[in-house]
Amino acid sequence: MLISRRGMFLLALATSAAIAGRSALAAPKVRIGILKFGTVSWEIDTIRHNNFDTANGIDLDVGYFAGEEATNVGLLAGALDIIVTDWLWVSRQRSEGGDLTLVPYSTAVGAIMVKQGSPIHTIGDLKDRKLGVAGGALDKSWLLVQAMARRDHGIDLSAESEVVYGAPPLLSEKARQGELDAVLNYWHFCARLEADGFRRLISVEDAEKALGASGPVSAVGYVFHEKWANENPQAARGFVKASAEAKKLLAKSDEAWLRLAPIMRAEGKELEKLRDRYREGIPARPATEDAEDAAKLYQVLAGIGGEKLVGKAPMMAPGTFWPKILK
Known part of the structure; x- marks a missing residue:
């Protein structure tokens, strides 16, 4: 079939418009760094397997690391958008001029x-x-x-x-x-x-x-730069929602855990114990209460560990818990 020059021009114009439209609708990429055999991998795998990332408007890009120090460096260097670590490190970074902030991930402790x-x-x-x-x-x-x-x-x-x-x-x-x-x-x-x-x-x-906490305190959280979250609100909110949906599924579905068993390298009673302890660690109270108790424990830890642990800040830095989840 022959196409006139005018037809070719209109076709090219339509194609360009379609490509531009797809680009405009492309989900923002969220780069997360996790330990390959860490417990966070269970939740991230659940997010991806069930398409909770795309359903919440994000494109989750997962990087696997051998140690926590490597993920910390990746976040600070701008190579990652999100990692998982504790509020002590986040507070220390903020007290030294950084803008890291945290969304509770788990209250499970040893x-x-x-x-x-x-x-x-x-x-x-x-x-x-x-x-x-x-x-x-x-x-x-x-x-x-x-x-x-x-x-x-x-x-x-x-x-x-x-x-x-x-x-x-x-x-x-x-x-x-x-x-x-x-x-x-x-x-x-x-x-x-x-x-x-x-x-x-x-x-x-x-x-x-x-030592003063009124309930289970999140031991670790999803950590990111506040500037990144402010500049990419869809990405930040989308990831938090995807995480919540994964937790909701893992809280009620035993089948979801059976699917994860090979990743966890567990079966039988061991799988059940890991499942039950994970479920106990899903944050269930308002983030404001979590943050208040973390601040109390911070002071206890600062008194014991001193500057080696927390730096020169005797109190947890404001903004350690993402302000937008405290509202």
Whole structure:
């Protein structure tokens, strides 16, 4: 079929208009950096599998990293839009002039775990025992547990127990082998230990409440630059909504967890424990209450960890929790 010059011109014009229209309607890209085998990957995979990202007008671009430090650097360098980390780091960055802010991701926290038949039943029983601690001497969970033990039980765990610091999976294995009397580990490692016959001696949430929190406090959150959120409101809001939809599905659907089982490398009782502990950690109260309690715990942590932990700011920086979710 022959097309006149005028017809070719009109066709080209229509094609250009269609391309321009598609470009105008293209969903904004949101670059998120996560740990390849971290728990956040479960939620992100759920978002993508169920198209919660496209349904909320965003194009989610996921980058996988080997360590948290790499995601922190990526966010600060502008190579990522969102990462997951804790409010201590966010507050420190803000107190030093940055504009990072946080949306609560999970209140799931770790615990001190002992074997089911262990003679250790109270904090006092940890005296002269070998205690494994994940995260290092300045890990906020460890500092909170120490603060509670010192104030409520008159025990200095760091001085009266034999403390061994190490990587979470290594400490869990040492506990299974009986080389540690107890272990303070991250929540998902604790859930796997529960499936292996361990019990909780005390959880970090117990310590939080003992130190003034009125409810479960988000341990970590989705973190981004406030400037990015202000300049890309559709992207920021769309991601928060997609995350909420994924959480809602994971809160009620056991089938969604069965689909995730290969990614989680868990099955049977272990999968159920991880599922149940994740669900317990879904933030369920107003973000204003979460932020208020985080601020209380910040002061406790600042008093223990000092400048090495929080820098020169004795109080949590305003704006640490995204102001737009506090309204």
